[in-house]
Structures are given as structure tokens and as C-alpha cells.
Amino acid sequence: MAGFGMLIDILKKDPKKIVFTEGTDPRILEASSRLLAGNFLKPVLVGNPDEIEKAAEEAGYNIRGAEIIDPDNFDRFDEMVDLFMELRKGKIASREDAAKTVKAANYFGTMLVKMGIADALLGGATYSTADTVRPALQVIKTKPGNKIVSSCFIMVRSNATGDDEVLCMGDCAINIKPSEDELVEIALESAKCAKIFGVDPKIAFLSYSTLGSGKGEDVDKVRNACEKAKAAAPDLAIDGELQFDAAVSPRVAKTKCPDSPVAGYANTFIFPDINAGNIGYKIAQRLGGFDAYGPILMGLNAPINDLSRGCNALEVYSMAIITAALA
Numbered sequence: 001m002a003g004f005g006m007l008i009d010i011l012k013k014d015p016k017k018i019v020f021t022e023g024t025d026p027r028i029l030e031a032s033s034r035l036l037a038g039n040f041l042k043p044v045l046v047g048n049p050d051e052i053e054k055a056a057e058e059a060g061y062n063i064r065g066a067e068i069i070d071p072d073n074f075d076r077f078d079e080m081v082d083l084f085m086e087l088r089k090g091k092i093a094s095r096e097d098a099a100k101t102v103k104a105a106n107y108f109g110t111m112l113v114k115m116g117i118a119d120a121l122l123g124g125a126t127y128s129t130a131d132t133v134r135p136a137l138q139v140i141k142t143k144p145g146n147k148i149v150s151s152c153f154i155m156v157r158s159n160a161t162g163d164d165e166v167l168c169m170g171d172c173a174i175n176i177k178p179s180e181d182e183l184v185e186i187a188l189e190s191a192k193c194a195k196i197f198g199v200d201p202k203i204a205f206l207s208y209s210t211l212g213s214g215k216g217e218d219v220d221k222v223r224n225a226c227e228k229a230k231a232a233a234p235d236l237a238i239d240g241e242l243q244f245d246a247a248v249s250p251r252v253a254k255t256k257c258p259d260s261p262v263a264g265y266a267n268t269f270i271f272p273d274i275n276a277g278n279i280g281y282k283i284a285q286r287l288g289g290f291d292a293y294g295p296i297l298m299g300l301n302a303p304i305n306d307l308s309r310g311c312n313a314l315e316v317y318s319m320a321i322i323t324a325a326l327a
């Protein structure tokens, strides 16, 4: 992937610690052993040390050097509960509830990042997206200047010449029905993420209409969001509303919107809602031969990412590098 080697180089100069919330999962153990061998990223596994070591031995992975932190035997647990109480002031009934909440691996791992014990977190090998993301929304929160946490996928396909074709798609995983302003934020954050992966962003706000060919309030929302994004970032190549064919096919673009600065060559796609986005990235992945990296969360105060529950160890390894490099 464009920029992937560059991410490893960044980590080699400044190795980070990444928390894996599912410490006994064989895919996490395989990825951890590979990361330990590479010596540029330190895994922190959440769970019971005996269980983790037994699982690693049974699966045949060497995880010597990995830090293991057990929520049931953590020397800073009281401090963690105090901090959680403070962060969730007015939203948690009792200290007992707080202790119970942070004992769960998804919250515990997120609190390790909040306390500065680790730099980043990757979860979701068994937790749902919502259960991985919710602790981050509640504890890590949005960074200054951002109103929402959103997400994008980096989509990569090798072409015949061996070069990688890299696209960015947002928001396919977090915001269910983004408002106009939220679409603007998703677009500007996706552009930043695309740049990290070596893409010069050409941003298409997608719809079932191309520049007024279709009518309806969903079209108006996408068009208005696009206009706001253009005003907010005049240096970026942005256009919309565009149908997907006009966005990617120079031939169709010539017919439907010949003056567009983006159409025909778009590489950063902003979907109108999570239905379109989630279906869209999976079509590219399953029928278009693209590898999907993500969802990469954008707008959080610390890098925390979610795995697909169907992920394999290589995807865990790649997402760990992406997540830590964002730190």
C-alpha cells in the first residue's frame, strides 16, 4: 500500500504501545508475535496471563516480550476507577458500577490509553463495532475542533503494473445518518486520512443524482454539504453531488459533468449515510478486489480502531501498524 512502508519507518523511529482488548484470540496472538519479531510496535494484551500464555502455546505463537495486563489483577485499578468516575461524572450511578464497567476488556483497554499506559488501541476481533467504539466516544472523546468521531476505509488494489490503487471511503461505519455539517466534517477528515496514505484527495460527495439530475431532500443534503465543504476547504478538489459512475468514469463524467474538477478521477468518496457507505465499501472489497483497511476512526483524541469480526491475522497486523502510526 502507498505509504505502508513509510508507516513502519515512522514506528521504527518511535516504537509505540498498542493495546489489544482480545488477548486470547489466536488472530491477535499471531499478529502480536509478528509485531514482536518486527520490533517496531509493542503489543499490550488485555487478559489473564495464564490464559493468554496457554492460548499462545496451543496456537504455536511466540509472544515473549508482550506486556500482559489483567483487569482482575491491575495495581492501578483504583486510580482507573477514580478517573473513569470523573470522566463519566453524572452518567454513572455508583463507584461499584464504574468498577464493573472498567473491568470489561473494551473499557479497560480504552482506559489504559486514557491513562497514558499505551498509545493506541485495536479491538473488535470479537466485540461489535458499537462495543469497541462506545468506550472511546465516552472516555477518549473528540479532539478539539471536531464535533464528531467518524470513520473511513482505505481501500487498496494492486494493478497489473504492481502499483497500488488507493481509495478512501467515508463514513461507512460510525455515523448512521450524518447531517449536512457532519458530512462536511467526514469529508475534511477523510481527505486528511487519504493524504496519510499517499493519496492526493479528489473528493466526491456521492448521491443518486449528478449535479441536479435527480431531485429530493437527500440530494439537497448532499449538495449543500458539498458546497459547505468547498467553502471550508477551498484548496481541496471537491465536487458533488455526483453519482458513482460520474465520479470514477472519465467517459461518464464527460457526458454528465464535463466541467467537474473531480468527476472521472475521484479517489475519496463521501457516502450520504452508513447504509450506502457500508454496502459500498463491501462491494468494492468483495466484487472489486480491493483490500479494506478500517474502519479508521477520525476525530478522536487518541488512535483507537475497530476490527471486523471476520478479520484474519494479517488484517490485525496491518491495522495495528496503521493505528499506531496515527499516534
Ligand SMILES: CC(C)(COP(=O)(O)OP(=O)(O)OC[C@H]1O[C@@H](n2cnc3c(N)ncnc32)[C@H](O)[C@@H]1OP(=O)(O)O)[C@@H](O)C(=O)NCCC(=O)NCCS
Binding pocket: 091, 129, 130, 131, 133, 134, 137, 138, 142, 147, 148, 149, 150, 172, 173, 174, 175, 176, 278, 295
Ligand atoms: C457509534 C455508535 C455505537 C454510538 O452509539 P451509542 O453508544 O448508542 O451512542 P449514544 O448516543 O448512546 O452515545 C454514547 C456517547 O457517545 C457520544 N457519541 C455518539 N456518537 C458519536 C459520534 N459520532 N461522535 C462523537 N461522539 C459520539 C455521545 O455523545 C455519548 O456521549 P456521552 O455518553 O458522554 O453523553 C452508534 O453510532 C452506532 O451503532 N453506529 C453504527 C456502528 C455499526 O454498527 N457499524 C457498522 C459495522 S462496521
